[in-house]
Amino acid sequence: MTPPDPARYADGSLDPTTRRALDPAPPTRAEWKRVSDHIALRVLPCARPAGQRGRRVAAALALAACAVFAVLAWEWRKAPVTSNPPESAKARPETDPLAEFAVLPVATDDEMRIATLRGDWGTGLVVGLHPLEGELQLATAGEVTVGRAPVGTEPAPDFDDEPMVIGFKGPRTSE
Amino acid sequence: MPRPDPATDDELVGRIARGDALALDALFVRHRELAYRVAYRLLGHDADALDAVQDGFVNALTHLGRFRGQSSFKTWLLKIVSNAALDIGRVRQRQDARYVGTPSDECPWVADDDAPADAGLERADLRVVLADALAKLPAAQRQTFVLHVDGELSYREVADVLGISIGTVMSRLFYARQRLKSFLAEYVCP
Numbered sequence: 384m385t386p387p388d389p390a391r392y393a394d395g396s397l398d399p400t401t402r403r404a405l406d407p408a409p410p411t412r413a414e415w416k417r418v419s420d421h422i423a424l425r426v427l428p429c430a431r432p433a434g435q436r437g438r439r440v441a442a443a444l445a446l447a448a449c450a451v452f453a454v455l456a457w458e459w460r461k462a463p464v465t466s467n468p469p470e471s472a473k474a475r476p477e478t479d480p481l482a483e484f485a486v487l488p489v490a491t492d493d494e495m496r497i498a499t500l501r502g503d504w505g506t507g508l509v510v511g512l513h514p515l516e517g518e519l520q521l522a523t524a525g526e527v528t529v530g531r532a533p534v535g536t537e538p539a540p541d542f543d544d545e546p547m548v549i550g551f552k553g554p555r556t557s558e
Numbered sequence: 559m560p561r562p563d564p565a566t567d568d569e570l571v572g573r574i575a576r577g578d579a580l581a582l583d584a585l586f587v588r589h590r591e592l593a594y595r596v597a598y599r600l601l602g603h604d605a606d607a608l609d610a611v612q613d614g615f616v617n618a619l620t621h622l623g624r625f626r627g628q629s630s631f632k633t634w635l636l637k638i639v640s641n642a643a644l645d646i647g648r649v650r651q652r653q654d655a656r657y658v659g660t661p662s663d664e665c666p667w668v669a670d671d672d673a674p675a676d677a678g679l680e681r682a683d684l685r686v687v688l689a690d691a692l693a694k695l696p697a698a699q700r701q702t703f704v705l706h707v708d709g710e711l712s713y714r715e716v717a718d719v720l721g722i723s724i725g726t727v728m729s730r731l732f733y734a735r736q737r738l739k740s741f742l743a744e745y746v747c748p
Binding site: 395406407419421422423427 | 574577579582583586590591594595598604607608611612615616619620684685688691706707734735738739742
């Protein structure tokens with residue numbers, strides 16, 4: 384095999400077959416596909432994925448919303464501060480509605496252990512809130528039956544049965 | 559394999575402007591190899607050449623307003639691809655990392671009859687030598703030479719692409735050939 388004289392390339396006098404043989408190895412089909420897809424994405428607007436178009440619209444809307452928010456925030460800052468509280472604040476009671484009452488310290492959330500919880504009680508059992516601010520609903524009226532206890536029996540907690548809170552409300556004592 | 563689209567370049571370009579993906583694919587397949595060859599000769603690196611082809615097609619098709627009625631799409635494309643290749647070459651400065659063509663005692667492409675599989679390596683070596691020699695040319699001479707020899711453009715087309723006179727094209731080609739011969743003569747095997 385006679386090696387091609389590279390100087391003949393400079394002359395342009397290489398025969399076409401030899402010159403083609405010196406061409407670079409063509410890209411693979413996958414490489415061409417990648418390039419072709421990229422070109423289509425840039426050249427054809429409709430080739431852009433819907434998600435990308437959606438992101439652009441969402442970005443534009445978010446930008447517009449930020450602009451509106453910034454204007455509103457600026458106007459709010461410029462507004463004079465009045466000493467009169469709004470009507471809604473006036474309507475709010477200023478004193479502690481519980482001041483007259485002793486707080487019933489049932490338990491804090493870290494002191495409570497739920498042993499069993501049956502039926503639909505989970506929706507009614509409030510845990511972790513102040514016992515008198517919310518409703519500690521252990522049972523609804525329809526779920527409670529009040530009857531006379533048999534003579535000589537005492538109610539006792541049974542953690543294998545329904546949860547039970549026993550307490551009484553007495554005068555406020557200093558802690 | 560899909561049959562080539564018989565439409566002219568101008569027809570395909572018109573369809574692409576209306577969002578026809580098939581026309582874009584047909585135009586790409588028609589010109590990609592020529593564009594890649596030009597870019598590769600200017601860069602000497604396959605991945606960079608592919609980037610130049612990609613950038614060239616995108617720019618050629620997104621700036622059609624400057625193209626219409628001035629030249630064929632092929633010359634328009636090769637102009638942009640060659641400019642993209644030169645830009646990439648300037649940015650990446652791959653000359654340092656590439657094979658430095660110092661002549662060695664051993665001819666890199668001497669055929670070894672006992673190892674016919676080496677024929678591919680010979681061509682690869684020669685490609686490297688050509689890339690190295692082309693890289694030593696001034697950018698204007700290199701672009702002119704590659705557009706004419708590898709891009710298969712006529713003097714007139716090269717002049718239109720580069721915005722120079724035919725006389726300047728011929729002058730650049732003359733000096734490019736002289737330099738290339740001088741560079742490549744070092745690689746002629748005894």
